[in-house]
Amino acid sequence: MAMSDEAVLDRATQALRRHTDRGWTVVRENALLRALSAFRPSAPVRGRTATPAGAADYFVAADVVVAALRESVAAVPSAAPLTITCSTDDHDRLVAVTIEIVAAFDDPLLPLAAAVRRAATSRLRIVLGDLAPLAGAVAVHVAITDVTDDPREL
Structure with missing residues (x-):
């Protein structure tokens, strides 16, 4: 059975909430780095x-x-x-x-x-x-x- 986009997001959110604050900080930094490297406009x-x-x-x-x-x-x-x-x-x-x-x-x-x-x-x-x-x-x-x-x- 395929999961909807919302179900995938809910599952990921629940998994992140199980992490400690320190774990969230690491995940947050990695997510931000990936987001910044995905699109970086050039002057x-x-x-x-x-x-x-x-x-x-x-x-x-x-x-x-x-x-x-x-x-x-x-x-x-x-x-x-x-x-x-x-x-x-x-x-x-x-x-x-x-x-x-x-x-x-x-x-x-x-x-x-x-x-x-x-x-x-x-x-x-x-x-x-x-x-x-x-x-x-x-x-x-x-x-x-x-x-x-x-x-x-x-």
């Missing part, structure tokens, strides 16, 4: 490209921009991305990117940061379009927050 980032009909604006999810940047930074020798964040203005135009990396021990840090910045700027041009304001309009901050001598971490 829009405005792109702009040339078309035969003229310039065209479009939007890219910030998560997509971050994933693309992560891929480009991972390709830079002696660097691995840790955290990448995007900041936009009130019109969803990208104004800043902050990239935290782990660097190879004993590598010159300034040239490494410059290589990461070049890789990020190049990828942003691809993702956000050839007319998106990048040259000087988008600050690309590179923070070296860790160093490692283990090549598996790079």
Whole structure:
């Protein structure tokens, strides 16, 4: 015999009520984490490209921009991305990117940061379009927050 949605909900509620307060807290945290991970909207980032009909604006999810940047930074020798964040203005135009990396021990840090910045700027041009304001309009901050001598971490 199939259970109705209400019967399933009643059964689940009764099962949860049998748990202690501590058990409920654990169940509640897990339920909230699952709910939050199920749907997490990503901020829009405005792109702009040339078309035969003229310039065209479009939007890219910030998560997509971050994933693309992560891929480009991972390709830079002696660097691995840790955290990448995007900041936009009130019109969803990208104004800043902050990239935290782990660097190879004993590598010159300034040239490494410059290589990461070049890789990020190049990828942003691809993702956000050839007319998106990048040259000087988008600050690309590179923070070296860790160093490692283990090549598996790079």
